[in-house]
Amino acid sequence: MARALLITDVQNDFTEGGALGIDGGTAVVERITAFLRRHAGEYDLVVASRDWHDADGDNGGHFAGATGPDFRTSWPVHCVAGTPGAEYHPALDLSFVDVHVRKGQGEPAYSAFEGTTDTGADLVDVFFDRDVHAVDVVGIATDHCVRASALDGVHAGLDVFVYEDLVIGVDPAASEAALDEVRDEGGHTGRSDMDEGRQRPGGAVL
Structure with missing residues (x-):
C-alpha cells in the first residue's frame, strides 16, 4: 500500500500580499519545500490542490456580494482561475508534484476531495487507483481547507x-480546534521534525 503527501492551497492569494493573505504563509511554503527536498522519496504520490474560482458570478455565494464577506461562508474575491493570485506560491518547488487538483469552479469548495485533477478525476479515485492508504496533509489554511481536506480523507477511510508545523491558519483558536476535530475523527497530528525513527501513527517510519 502507498503513501501520499497532500499540499493544500499553497497559493499567492493565501500568503502575504494576497487577497486573503496570512502572515507567515510564505514561511510555511518554504518549510514545505524544504520538507519535500528531505522526504519526497518517502512518498509514492505528491498531490497539490488549488482554489480555482470562476471569474464570472459569485461561485455559488462563495464570493461576497454587496453586504460584504462574513469570512465564514462568504469571502472577498480570491484565487480566480488564470490570475496571479490563483497560482502556486513561487517558493513551492513544483518539480516534486505528481498530481494537480483544482476546486471551487463555480461553487464553494474547501476540501481537496471536492476538486478534480487535470484529467477530470476525483482525488479519492486517484488515491484508491494508486493504492494509497496513508495521506500526510500540509498547507493553507489550517482552519479551513486543511481541516476540510483532512476530515474528508479520514471519512474516505484513509x-x-x-x-x-507545515500548516498555518487564519485564526489560532479556530486552527487548534480544527486539529482537535481531526484527532477526534480518527486522524493524527504532529510535527515534521520528529525524532529519527519515531513511528508515524498508522505505519511509516519518519
Whole structure:
C-alpha cells in the first residue's frame, strides 16, 4: 500500500500580499519545500490542490456580494482561475508534484476531495487507483481547507496525518480546534521534525 503527501492551497492569494493573505504563509511554503527536498522519496504520490474560482458570478455565494464577506461562508474575491493570485506560491518547488487538483469552479469548495485533477478525476479515485492508504496533509489554511481536506480523507477511510508545523491558519483558536476535530475523527497530528525513527501513527517510519 502507498503513501501520499497532500499540499493544500499553497497559493499567492493565501500568503502575504494576497487577497486573503496570512502572515507567515510564505514561511510555511518554504518549510514545505524544504520538507519535500528531505522526504519526497518517502512518498509514492505528491498531490497539490488549488482554489480555482470562476471569474464570472459569485461561485455559488462563495464570493461576497454587496453586504460584504462574513469570512465564514462568504469571502472577498480570491484565487480566480488564470490570475496571479490563483497560482502556486513561487517558493513551492513544483518539480516534486505528481498530481494537480483544482476546486471551487463555480461553487464553494474547501476540501481537496471536492476538486478534480487535470484529467477530470476525483482525488479519492486517484488515491484508491494508486493504492494509497496513508495521506500526510500540509498547507493553507489550517482552519479551513486543511481541516476540510483532512476530515474528508479520514471519512474516505484513509490514514490521515497533519503536520502541525507545515500548516498555518487564519485564526489560532479556530486552527487548534480544527486539529482537535481531526484527532477526534480518527486522524493524527504532529510535527515534521520528529525524532529519527519515531513511528508515524498508522505505519511509516519518519
